Amino acid sequence: METFVLAGGCFWCLDAVYRDLKGVSEVVSGYTGGTVAAPSYEAVCTGRTGHAEAVAVTFDPDVIPREVILDVFFTLHDPRQLNRQGNDVGTQYRSAMFYANEEQKALFEAAAARAAGWWDGEIVTEIAPLGAYYDAEDYHQDFFAKNPNQGYCLAVAVPKVNKVRKSYAEYIKAA
DSSP, X not given: OEEEEEEESOHHHHHHXXXXXXXXXXXXXXXXXXXXXXXXXXXXXXXXSOOEEEEEEEEOTTXXXXXXXXXXXXXXSOTTSTTEETTEESGGGOEEXXXXXXXXXXXXXXXXXHHXXXXXXXXXXXXXXXXXXXXXXXXXXXXXXXXXXXXXXXXXXXXXXXXXXXXXXXXXXXX
């Protein structure tokens, strides 16, 4: 098993998409990349802690290739938007990949280079060493599945989930 820590806007969307994939055993929403120990959601939302909303995606690379996990990341959010995703604005919504070792750093750099060929404009995804990772509050875990009719989920998460389901159909878990 391997874990990638990725940030691309609101963690609810990333959580929803990655839980759908074969080979993914766990997705934990949380906060990383900041300067405050054990921040709360409210503190992260101020933008003053330096943390990004992120997900720790644990997967089996024998079932789903590392490159697919990373290509899904660059498919489900817009890596050209600096410190935002759509109407979610602030450094906590930045596009970022947090590597645990040099092998992950190289994989992340290669994925960003591949994605540059899919998007018009500069990729602004931060690739940084993984520091402390703090699990988000319980109500953020698996938020989309627990709140499928919530307004944000309907307006923002559903289109992202559908886009990934279409683009990566062979890796979607059976219903």
